[in-house]
Amino acid sequence: MDTLTFLGTGDAMGVPRMYCECAVCMEARTSGTNNRLRSSVLIEGGNEHWVIDCGPDWRRQMELLGLREMRTLLVTHPHFDHIGGLPEWADVCRWSGYRGQLYAPAEVIPVIQRQYPWLGGHIDMIPCDDGLTLNGWDIITWRVNHGKNGYSYAYRLSKNGYTWVYCPDSISLGPEETKHMHGADLLVLGTSFYHEEAELSTRSVYDMKEAAELLELVKPKQAVYTHMSHDVDLRKSYSLPQQVTLAVTGMKLPLGG
Numbered sequence: 406m407d408t409l410t411f412l413g414t415g416d417a418m419g420v421p422r423m424y425c426e427c428a429v430c431m432e433a434r435t436s437g438t439n440n441r442l443r444s445s446v447l448i449e450g451g452n453e454h455w456v457i458d459c460g461p462d463w464r465r466q467m468e469l470l471g472l473r474e475m476r477t478l479l480v481t482h483p484h485f486d487h488i489g490g491l492p493e494w495a496d497v498c499r500w501s502g503y504r505g506q507l508y509a510p511a512e513v514i515p516v517i518q519r520q521y522p523w524l525g526g527h528i529d530m531i532p533c534d535d536g537l538t539l540n541g542w543d544i545i546t547w548r549v550n551h552g553k554n555g556y557s558y559a560y561r562l563s564k565n566g567y568t569w570v571y572c573p574d575s576i577s578l579g580p581e582e583t584k585h586m587h588g589a590d591l592l593v594l595g596t597s598f599y600h601e602e603a604e605l606s607t608r609s610v611y612d613m614k615e616a617a618e619l620l621e622l623v624k625p626k627q628a629v630y631t632h633m634s635h636d637v638d639l640r641k642s643y644s645l646p647q648q649v650t651l652a653v654t655g656m657k658l659p660l661g662g
């Protein structure tokens with residue numbers, strides 16, 4: 406059975422934030438329960454492994470797991486916290502003598518190319534709007550509202566009757582955007598805050614209170630919240646739907662059964 410590993414579970418700025426001395430950031434600097442690298446997941450099965458999103462903590466995430474190779478990547482959207490590690494990956498591809506395979510929705514690829522024009526020397530960028538198959542996973546992707554930050558994409562992955570969805574950056578999703586989430590075995594959802602006070606028009610990611618309403622609608626068997634800011638303290642117990650777990654960096658889940 407394949408396994409899912411949370412390489413990072415933080416929001417765009419990670420935890421701790423350098424300027425911040427809040428209780429969560431201070432704890433993240435010491436015992437470190439709340440230390441959160443930028444959000445990314447690793448999928449392993451057989452002798453294969455691949456990753457969704459490659460933020461600025463990517464190299465450290467690979468080193469922490471002792472991984473020396475990454476040939477395949479899926480990208481949800483071209484924000485720094487999801488693509489900031491691409492130049493380092495391209496360098497790995499260069500010195501390892503293989504071309505990386507980067508799958509992303511077609512509209513995302515030119516944004517990556519503008520940001521890092523030299524990546525094409527070492528990485529193939531392959532549009533995946535019509536879906537793809539990776540190591541036995543049937544994968545589809547669709548565009549989701551990312552609030553004031555524009556749009557991101559979610560991925561739904563199915564293998565041997567098990568279906569899970571990865572959607573780290575989204576908010577206020579409508580019926581078209583949630584239709585592929587219904588009845589998933591696992592929904593991995595970004596929730597930056599427990600309850601974010603800021604005006605909705607200024608926000609870009611679900612909070613946990615809104616996420617509970619989404620879960621009520623799409624009814625995943627299990628849900629894991631990720632992409633969490635320093636608002637979330639893993640030492641606290643929050644009032645959450647019973648199928649929810651808060652992701653911890655390094656946490657592993659079986660993708661099946």
Ligand SMILES: [Zn+2]
Pocket residue numbers: 416417444484486487573574632
């Ligand atoms: Zn993000």
Ligand SMILES: [Zn+2]
Pocket residue numbers: 421422425426427428429430431635
């Ligand atoms: Zn803080």
